[in-house]
Amino acid sequence: MWPVRQPPARPNRPSPSSPPFNALAARRLRAGLGMGPEHVAYGMRSSYGLPYVTPDLVIAWERGVTHPSSPELTALAGVLWCSPGELIGRPRTLREHRISRGLAPEDVARGAGLELPAYLRMEESGIWRGNERQSAALADVLGLELPDFVAVTGREDKLADLLHSAVTTRWQAYVRPVGKAVPLDRAVVESVLQELHRAYQGQMVATLSWGGGSRESSDNGREFLDRIIDHFWTAVEHCGPPRR
Template sequence: MPVNTHAAEPRRPPFNAEAARRFRENLGMTPAHVAYGIWAAFGIQISPATVASWEWGEAAPTEAELTALAGALWCAPGDLLGAPGTLREYRLAHGLSPDGLALAIGMDQTAYERLEAGGTWRGNDRQAAALARTLQLPLPALLRFTGRAEKLTELLTSAVTTRWQAYVRPVGKLTTLPKEEIQDVLQELHADYQAAMTATLNWGGGDGTEESGQAGHAFVDGILGEFWKRVGR
């Protein structure tokens, strides 16, 4: 259940309420035990009712509360999160603070915080590799966070609409995927795009130009997701 918060409240991570309840029950603890453990180890005072509301999905812990809850339940913060989607969520899943992650990847903390807030990636290849390694990022997420997903989309669009062979090397340089794999996928995408265009030209009466254009736009709009699907990412 989504949790609405006011602008002045701390941002809340995507919380897995069912996982929190399961961890507590497996430890034979009550919400009161959890609340006490959070206060004793982290100095954060919350009520057993608050713990229960988290487990019911009626509310969600803040970042600090999530870390404390994970400590009380003897698990990692990532065990209490849903599937991460944003850079911040990946960081939280690994129990890292902004300054800790910035230090790990060799980036200024302010620059990292701007990135996490939706800013443009200003790091180098070494920092990108460190980010991927530290957060165990899947390749699609790494390219998205480092601002290279748009470039990949442009390359894929050109590959399916012109000569795909010319884009094997640029796509490989951007993704570091094996050349043979890229060749196979680009050839498949190119063939499917051309087939979609040809099929719509044969629909009904007229020359089908308008329908063909719509089909082409629809194919290209989903090209990045289709690429990742076909390379198994």
């Protein structure tokens, strides 16, 4: 049974090479330990072999001016006596989920039943090519909830396209395709698609009836479609815990 919760707002990632960093958490953890930026910088230099880390760099991380790389984040977590996951914002990619769990690539590859080179290619490309058994094992190793599982395995874009069509045309025709893209009970998919279709169409009709004009209606509809994935997971959550 998949635990499903509405995902929080997605953070803006600084670059593909660095994990999403929770600057506020880093600052709070440091303050809780009674450490100054200079103590953190010293610990990273002396214990983790990062001679370039200065108090000013630590402050820049905490202010969100710049973001630590993966090795820097691991070292920072060590100095702050926490797991890397406590310093990472919401993970979005396979690599970010692995880092947030403090796992080595070898651990994930072994747990998912993959050869290490094959796993690394998937992580670097951002394209998951595992079969159903390997996908299920990956979800277990990384503790992925269903929204994250869908995103990590590259199904989110396809799901968004299906949902766009479902709410703008006949939702009944998309029950099966959505069910293939997302491991949910058919009854849940039917209920969610019907709800989203009703919400979208109702919003469009209401806007026109209020005399807002076609431009306003179009803007409202576009905004709804832009957030269709979030609307989908919210509706799934309201249906109760789904089964895989």
